[in-house]
Amino acid sequence: MTWLITGGAGYIGAHVTRAMAAAGKSVVALDDLSAGVPERLPADVPLVRGSTLDGDLLTRVVAEHGVTGVVHLAARKQVAESVAEPTRYYRENVGGLATLLDAVAAAGVRRLVFSSSAAVYGDPEVGLITEDTPCAPVNPYGETxxxxxxxxxxAGAAHGISTVCLRYFNVAGAAAPELADTGVFNIVPMVFDRLTRDEAPRIFGDDYPTPDGTCVRDYIHVADLAEAHLEAARRLDAGEVAGDLTLNIGRGEGVSVRELITVIGEVTGDRRPPLVEGRRPGDAPRAVASAERAAEALGWRARRGVREMVASAWEGWRLHHAG
Structure with a gap:
């Protein structure tokens, strides 16, 4: 049984690829390398360069590698960019998925793990977000x-595909320095980038209805996230998921942006106070997960804390930005 991992050379994708390969699963990665880095992948994992919008390529890859399951991570994922370029997000995130599902269904592949997001919930006024919390996304990324x-x-119902949708909360950290996030889009590398350039971190809005006025998020270590994918694949391979399953992947603990910047200052030794700027479009005040259903369905819980996320990410940042 071989698993196709789309976006497999990306930050999250490479962690998932390595975790599954280390567990003995046969995997093949597909990535257009717009954000992926081939060197992140183990030497024995095949990498196919291409887009999920290319149906002919997907058909060939599935056939040539004997694919029996898919982990679909390939997507655009920046909130502000999605607000500015909504048609691009719908075309690539939804159109690419539709093309992939056509190829999967035609080839008789019956297992799929879908990379979703807490952005589907929007701005719910609840302490902990459960999978039953109504979905009302507030930006095009969440909509897609x-x-x-x-x-x-x-598609699962129409073609007999068993599916697991994993709703990620905020991902950070690195399982190894070489796997660290090299993009400057998520909050932790954004702060690192500012400090490296001898500039103060930025906070986008301090007037939200939260304890310190900054957005509150549930941060999860990328290695924990990769393990959740592995457990989902194992359950699908074992036939333990019939139909569809949707799970939150988080820690169930809220950390504000200001609190996170404090931890970053402690880890890096650069404790300069942040600059406060205006709100970014599309940011919700609070998003914290209830992850009990993932524990019940997959036997999975996050094991790593925020300080470990920041410390591992900082080690990777220094590797990739030496000098």
Whole structure:
């Protein structure tokens, strides 16, 4: 049994690829390398360069590698960019998924793990977000992830594909320095980038209805996230998932942006106070997961804390930005 991992050379994708390969699963990665880095992958994992919008390529890859399951991570994922370029996000995130599902269904592949997001929930006024919390995304990125879930479930029902949708909360950290996030889009590398350039970190809005006025998020170590994918694949391979399953992947603990910057200052030794700027479009005040259903369905819980996320990410940042 071989698993195709789309976006497999990306930050999250490479962690998933390595975790699954280390567990003895046969894997093949597909990535257009717009954000992926081939060197992140183990030497014995095949890498196919290409897009999920290329149906002919997907058909060939599935056939040539004997693919029996798919982990679909390839997508654009920046909130502000999605607000500025909504048609691009729908085309690549939803259109690419539809093309992939056509190839999967035609080849008789019956297992799929879909990379979703807490952005599907929008701005719910609840202490902990459960999988039953109504979905009301507040930006095009979240809309495309929710539409993706709908599409996955519909295709699964139509073609007998067992599916697991994993709703990620905020991902940080690195399992090894060489796997660290090299993009400057998520909050931890964004702060690192500012400090490296001898500039103060930025906070986008301190007037949210939260204890310290900054956004509150549930941060999860990328290695924990990779283990959740591995457990989902194992359950699908074992036939323990019938139909569709949707799970939050988080720690169940909220950390504000200001608190996170404090931890970053402690880890890096650069404790300069942050600059406060205006809110970014599309940011929700609070998003913290209830991950109990993932524990019940997969036997999975996050094991790593925020300080470990920051310390491992900092080690990777220094490797990639030496000098």
């Amino acid at each position: 992830k929710l539409a993706g879930e709908w599409l996955v479930r519909a």
